[in-house]
Amino acid sequence: MTASVPLRPRMLVIGDVMTDVIVRPEGPLVVGSDRRAKIGLYPGGSGCNQAAWLAHLGIPVAFAGRVGRRDLAEQEQALRDVGVVPVLAADDTRATGMLIVLLSEGGERSFLTDRGANDGLCADDLPFSMLNQIDLVHVSGYALFTPGPRAAVMALMAVARARGITVTVDPASVGFLEEVGPSNFLGWTSDASIIFPNAEEAACLTGTRNEAEQIRFLTARYDLAVIKRGAAGAEAANQSIRLKAPAPVVDVKDTTGAGDAFLAGFLAARFAGKALDICLNRGVAAGAAATTTLGGRPTESTPLPLGWGDLSNTGGSPV
Known part of the structure; x- marks a missing residue:
């Protein structure tokens, strides 16, 4: 979805900007020698992916992050191309983050x-004025793993919570959590x-693999x-209700960004x-759709998840 005239953002996503180098080896790696592979460059970063999927699903959204100065214009345009309002700071000493998948x-x-320039995110990049007219702030956990960005984001x-703005977070990385x-x-x-952990992050945060105890x-x-459980689907719970939704069977090409698409759908x-059951099913549908293409973001040609308009008639099963 391309937005030539973006709507006033109602959501703000804070997180990383990355360039993803996706490597698909044609067999097991050969230590000390060659293995043929398909290699491609894709725009990435969990927070960026989440904002892109939100815009693809029709939500007016802005994204705040930090990139290398030489990439600023390109990264801003990449976000505009998928309908996201960019609020990017330029770093004069660090390059834009890069991820090998x-x-x-x-x-x-x-x-x-x-992580590159992402580790330079600071209070000047996140003025409180960016909260004006925002209804929800979502924080990718990657923005909390380094002291400088963490202080600014926290x-x-x-301030968002004090103003009555909903704040959501995803833990982002079990490796960094540990x-x-x-x-x-x-x-x-x-x-x-x-909070939106995946199964491994939920186990890490809670110290147990027992799903009921995690909840x-x-x-x-x-x-x-809201816990993303991969091929087992997902579940959402508060202190009075717990719902599960199964994952549809799809032809999986790349799971990069599936959790980000799920979060955006939800x-x-x-x-x-x-209602909560519909939110859960829409998240699962978006996450499944994201696994059928390479890369973590939708493009203007990416169709909406199959059955998106019919999901109001389905529900998660209470457990």
Whole structure:
């Protein structure tokens, strides 16, 4: 979806801007020698992907982040091309972040990450004035794993909550969660009302793989916990209701950005005032659609998830 005249943003996403180098080896890696592979460059960054999917689903959204100065104009245009209002700061010393994605035959991924300019995000990049007329602030957890960006983002989150603006967060990376400590992350995100972990992140944050115990732990700290469980679908719960939705069977090419699309589908439905079961099903549909193409963002030719207009007639099953 291309927005030549963007609507006034109602959501603000804060997170990383990355260039994704996606590598699809034609077989197992050969240590010390060659393996043929398909290699492509794609725009990425979890927060950027989330904003792009929100815009693709019709939500007026802005994205705030930091890039290398030489890439500023290109990165701004890439966001405008998918309907996102860019609020990007330029870094004079760091290059735009870069991510190498190694894809297995089944579409699963391993990452090598150079965060680059993302680690320079600061308070000057996130003035409180950007909260004017915003209804929801979503924070990608990647913006919380480095001290400088974390201080700036937490300050904005606190002001947003004080103004009655909904704050949501996704933990983003189990590797970084383990590095900084789950209890620290829980403290840093105390101003958020909704958390969106995947299954591994939920296990890390709660210290258990028991799904019911994960729900009890997270809903004691957040108003709503929405857990992405991959091929098993997803679930959403507060202290009074727990819903599950199965994942549809699709031809998986690349799972990069699937969680970001899920989050966008869920929040787009919630923004429209839909019931929790519909939000969950729309998230699952968007996440599944994202796995059928390479890269983490939709393009102007990316169709809406199959059955998107009919999901109001389906619901997650209470458990």
